[in-house]
Amino acid sequence: MAKEWGYADHNGPDHWHELYPIAKGENQSPIELNTKEISHDPSLKPWTASYDPGSAKTILNNGKTCRVVFDDTYDRSMLRGGPLAAPYRLRQFHLHWGSSDDHGSEHSVDGVKYAAELHLVHWNSKYNSYATALKHPDGIAVIGVFLKIGREKGEFQLFLDALDKIKTKGKEAPFNNFNPSCLFPACRDYWTYHGSFTTPPCEECIVWLLLKEPITVSSDQIAKLRTLYSSAENEPPVPLVRNWRPPQPIKGRIVKASFK
Numbered sequence: 194m195a196k197e198w199g200y201a202d203h204n205g206p207d208h209w210h211e212l213y214p215i216a217k218g219e220n221q222s223p224i225e226l227n228t229k230e231i232s233h234d235p236s237l238k239p240w241t242a243s244y245d246p247g248s249a250k251t252i253l254n255n256g257k258t259c260r261v262v263f264d265d266t267y268d269r270s271m272l273r274g275g276p277l278a279a280p281y282r283l284r285q286f287h288l289h290w291g292s293s294d295d296h297g298s299e300h301s302v303d304g305v306k307y308a309a310e311l312h313l314v315h316w317n318s319k320y321n322s323y324a325t326a327l328k329h330p331d332g333i334a335v336i337g338v339f340l341k342i343g344r345e346k347g348e349f350q351l352f353l354d355a356l357d358k359i360k361t362k363g364k365e366a367p368f369n370n371f372n373p374s375c376l377f378p379a380c381r382d383y384w385t386y387h388g389s390f391t392t393p394p395c396e397e398c399i400v401w402l403l404l405k406e407p408i409t410v411s412s413d414q415i416a417k418l419r420t421l422y423s424s425a426e427n428e429p430p431v432p433l434v435r436n437w438r439p440p441q442p443i444k445g446r447i448v449k450a451s452f453k
């Protein structure tokens with residue numbers, strides 16, 4: 194594999210394990226959800242997100258995705274409840290998408306792939322630092338939101354408009370006063386399982402909360418994501434049109450539903 198991982202033939206998901214052996218581990222993400230095999234767990238509580246819009250700091254293009262970064266130096270934007278035994282701090286959110294509207298999500302539901310998938314990454318504040326949290330199976334909680342094509346979503350446009358400032362790899366711009374809970378669907382039902390980051394090093398430290406109900410955005414809005422570049426300003430332009438990892442083996446793990 195080339196020095197840096199990516200999504201191309203020579204450095205894509207099939208090669209990640211060469212530098213990151215855990216990518217072939219027992220608890221990898223994403224997975225395919227087969228809803229007939231998922232049972233309701235009545236002990237799963239509702240989750241709540243209390244986000245401080247002032248904790249949004251910057252938006253950046255890291256060549257793999259566009260990411261909004263939050264101030265996580267204290268308990269400011271928090272996720273609580275659901276399958277979580279402690280409060281978790283919001284650190285960043287980012288998206289995965291495909292080259293056309295008929296695919297792009299990482300998880301799939303009964304064979305259905307959505308056009309994109311939003312990941313909100315939180316860390317368990319009992320571990321004192323993000324780096325320490327990465328070393329524990331309950332260190333990170335990610336909320337996954339599916340994006341399907343339909344009517345335009347105004348709240349999503351606030352985020353998309355900022356992409357013009359971060360077209361190329363390494364660009365970063367201020368991004369303030371944004372509450373990502375505006376990107377949640379109305380229904381809070383979720384599936385949960387233990388898994389990993391879907392990007393190297395693919396650490397197996399994640400409690401996933403995948404929201405059952407997708408949000409709706411327009412085809413033009415998804416197309417805006419594909420106007421980003423994975424190349425830096427001074428390099429030959431390479432469009433960032435595909436950044437999803439395919440489903441990984443479930444290896445006996447149990448997925449539970451918060452709903453009947």
Ligand SMILES: [Zn+2]
Pocket residue numbers: 287288289312391
């Ligand atoms: Zn992700």
